[in-house]
Amino acid sequence: MRMIPVIDPGRCSECRGCVEIAPEVFRFNDQTGLMEVAELPEYPQEKVAEAIRFCPEDCIAWEQIDEGDGGRAWPGPQPTDDRRRAAIAVRAAVPR
Numbered sequence: 001m002r003m004i005p006v007i008d009p010g011r012c013s014e015c016r017g018c019v020e021i022a023p024e025v026f027r028f029n030d031q032t033g034l035m036e037v038a039e040l041p042e043y044p045q046e047k048v049a050e051a052i053r054f055c056p057e058d059c060i061a062w063e064q065i066d067e068g069d070g071g072r073a074w075p076g077p078q079p080t081d082d083r084r085r086a087a088i089a090v091r092a093a094v095p096r
Ligand code: SF4
Pocket: 007, 011, 012, 013, 014, 015, 016, 017, 018, 019, 026, 035, 054, 055, 056, 057, 058, 059, 060
């Protein structure tokens, strides 16, 4: 088991504050319109903790994963497809 940061796309406002704090971990994907978490062998705990504290939507959290998941390529740990579809539906329904 190891800990990875994840973003709840349904709550993320894409302020990109997390990118300012930890650009090696968090990125905005122009194609999907969603924030992403990079696949890294280890995550800088202090920087991720700072991003969690900073996040105005409180939508970054640590998640435990099985090492047996196998290597996942970029964009790395992401919400499930169901959560992604829900986030996109919410985004389409709520003008920003
Ligand atoms: S700081 Fe939070 S709300 Fe802002 S882009 Fe990052 S995850 Fe989204």
